[in-house]
Amino acid sequence: MRKQEDPDAPIGVTVADDVRPQHSSEVKQADVSSWSCRSTCSKVYHYMLAQWFIVGLGVAIAFAAAVPKLGATKGYIRAEYSIKIPAIIVIFIISGLGLKTKALLTAAADLRIHLLVQGLSLAAIPAIGYGVALALRNGGFNDYLADGLVIMACMPTTVSTNVVYTARAAGNEAAALVNAVLGNIIGIFITPLWLGLYLNVEGVAPYADVLVELSYTIIAPLIVGQLMQYITPGVVAWIKKHINTANVSSFCILLLVWATFCNTFSNGSTKQVPGGDVAATVFLGVALFFLFLAVSFVVAWPPPPVTALRRVLRLSRADVVAVVICGSTKTVALGVPLINVMYKQVPYAGLLAMPLIIYHALQVLLGGLMLETLRKWCLGGKEDSLPSSGTAGSSGLSHQHPHAASGSSRRWSLAQLLLPGSRSSSQRSEGQPVAAAAAAGGGSDGQQSPR
Numbered sequence: 267m268r269k270q271e272d273p274d275a276p277i278g279v280t281v282a283d284d285v286r287p288q289h290s291s292e293v294k295q296a297d298v299s300s301w302s303c304r305s306t307c308s309k310v311y312h313y314m315l316a317q318w319f320i321v322g323l324g325v326a327i328a329f330a331a332a333v334p335k336l337g338a339t340k341g342y343i344r345a346e347y348s349i350k351i352p353a354i355i356v357i358f359i360i361s362g363l364g365l366k367t368k369a370l371l372t373a374a375a376d377l378r379i380h381l382l383v384q385g386l387s388l389a390a391i392p393a394i395g396y397g398v399a400l401a402l403r404n405g406g407f408n409d410y411l412a413d414g415l416v417i418m419a420c421m422p423t424t425v426s427t428n429v430v431y432t433a434r435a436a437g438n439e440a441a442a443l444v445n446a447v448l449g450n451i452i453g454i455f456i457t458p459l460w461l462g463l464y465l466n467v468e469g470v471a472p473y474a475d476v477l478v479e480l481s482y483t484i485i486a487p488l489i490v491g492q493l494m495q496y497i498t499p500g501v502v503a504w505i506k507k508h509i510n511t512a513n514v515s516s517f518c519i520l521l522l523v524w525a526t527f528c529n530t531f532s533n534g535s536t537k538q539v540p541g542g543d544v545a546a547t548v549f550l551g552v553a554l555f556f557l558f559l560a561v562s563f564v565v566a567w568p569p570p571p572v573t574a575l576r577r578v579l580r581l582s583r584a585d586v587v588a589v590v591i592c593g594s595t596k597t598v599a600l601g602v603p604l605i606n607v608m609y610k611q612v613p614y615a616g617l618l619a620m621p622l623i624i625y626h627a628l629q630v631l632l633g634g635l636m637l638e639t640l641r642k643w644c645l646g647g648k649e650d651s652l653p654s655s656g657t658a659g660s661s662g663l664s665h666q667h668p669h670a671a672s673g674s675s676r677r678w679s680l681a682q683l684l685l686p687g688s689r690s691s692s693q694r695s696e697g698q699p700v701a702a703a704a705a706a707g708g709g710s711d712g713q714q715s716p717r
C-alpha cells in the first residue's frame with residue numbers, strides 16, 4: 267500500500283491513499299446536513315412538547331374517528347360513567363384545591379360580570395342565533411337544522427371546559443367557575459322559555475336531573491377541594507409540590523374531547539341529512555363560534571370610539587378572558603336531555619341536536635387553538651388592565667399554560683412538563699403579572715378603580 271505524507275497530519279506521519287478522505291467537502295456537507303436535520307427534529311419535538319395540549323386535541327379527535335364506539339355514550343366502556351363523570355369531578359376538585367375561598371366569594375359577589383356573561387349567553391346570543399336561523403330558512407336551508415341552530419344558541423354556557431380554558435389563558439378562573447355554574451342553573455328555566463318564544467315548542471325541562479348532576483359533578487367536588495385547604499393543608503401542599511394540576515385538568519379536558527367526538531362520530535345523526543347540509547352546518551358552527559367570540563369580546567372590551575365604556579364596565583383583561591370564553595360556549599349536558607324531553611314525540615330529534623353537538627365539538631377544538639392568543643393578550647396589557655374580581659389564573663395551584671411566556675425560548679423536558687417541582691418558583695408563577703399589576707392599581711391612568 268503506497269503511503270505519503272498528509273499535509274494536515276503532524277510532521278513525519280503518513281497515511282494510506284485509500285484511507286484519506288477523497289472528498290472532504292462532501293463529508294463536511296453531509297455532517298452539516300445531518301446536524302441540521304437533528305436540529306430541526308429537536309425544534310419540532312420541543313415545540314410539540316410545549317404545545318402538547320393542541321397536539322393532544324388532534325390525537326383525541328383522530329382516535330375518536332378511528333374507534334368512535336369505544337368512547338361513545340353507551341359504548342364499549344360506558345364513557346358517560348367511566349370517563350366523563352370522573353374527569354369532571356377531578357377538574358372541580360382541583361379548582362377547589364387551588365382557588366382561594368376569598369377569590370370565589372369575591373367572584374360570586376361581582377354582579378357586573380354575572381350580568382354581562384348571562385346577558386350574552388342567555389339573551390344576546392339566542393337573539394343572534396334566531397336571526398341567523400330566520401335568514402337561513404328564507405334561503406332554503408334545512409328547517410330542522412335551522413331550528414337546531416336556534417336550540418344551540420339558546421343553551422347556557424358549558425362548565426368544565428370554561429374553567430380549564432380560562433385558567434390556561436390566564437383569565438379570571440373564579441369568575442368563570444361561578445358563572446358557568448350560575449348559567450346552568452338559570453338556563454334550565456330560561457332556555458325552555460326562549461324555545462317556546464322562538465320555536466313555539468312546549469315542554470318541561472328536566473330540572474331535577476340537571477340540578478342533581480350539577481350537585482355531584484361540580485358543587486360537591488368544589489366544596490371538597492375548598493375544605494381540604496383548611497382540614498388537610500399538608501396534603502394540599504404536597505399536591506402543589508409534586509403534581510402539575512394544570513396539566514392534570516387539561517388532560518381531563520382531552521378525555522372529555524375524545525368522548526365528545528366519539529359521540530359526534532357514532533350517533534348517526536349526520537347520516538339523516540345530505541352531506542352538503544352537514545358540511546354547511548360545520549361551516550356555520552365555525553362562523554357562529556367566532557361571531558359569538560367577537561360579540562363577547564367587543565361587549566366586554568369596547569373598541570374605539572367607545573373605549574370610555576371600559577371604565578364603566580371596569581373589567582380587567584383577566585375578567586374579559588372569562589367573559590369571552592363563557593359567553594361564546596354552549597353546553598350539551600343540558601341541551602341533549604332538553605331536546606329529548608321537549609321533542610320526544612318527533613322522529614327528527616337527532617337533526618335538532620346535530621347543530622348543538624357539532625358546535626360543542628368545534629368550540630372545544632377552536633377554543634383550545636385560541637388559548638395561547640388569549641393568554642398573550644391577557645398578559646401583554648399590564649398598562650391598561652384594571653383589577654380583576656379574582657386573580658389572573660386565580661388558582662393557588664399552577665393553572666398556567668406550560669409554554670406561558672410570550673416568545674419564550676425555554677425548552678421543557680417531559681419531566682419538567684409533568685413535575686412542577688423541577689421548575690423554579692419564578693417559572694411556576696408566570697401567570698401572576700396581571701394580578702401583580704392589578705394589585706398595584708394599574709388602570710390605564712395609573713389609578714385603581716373602586717371595586
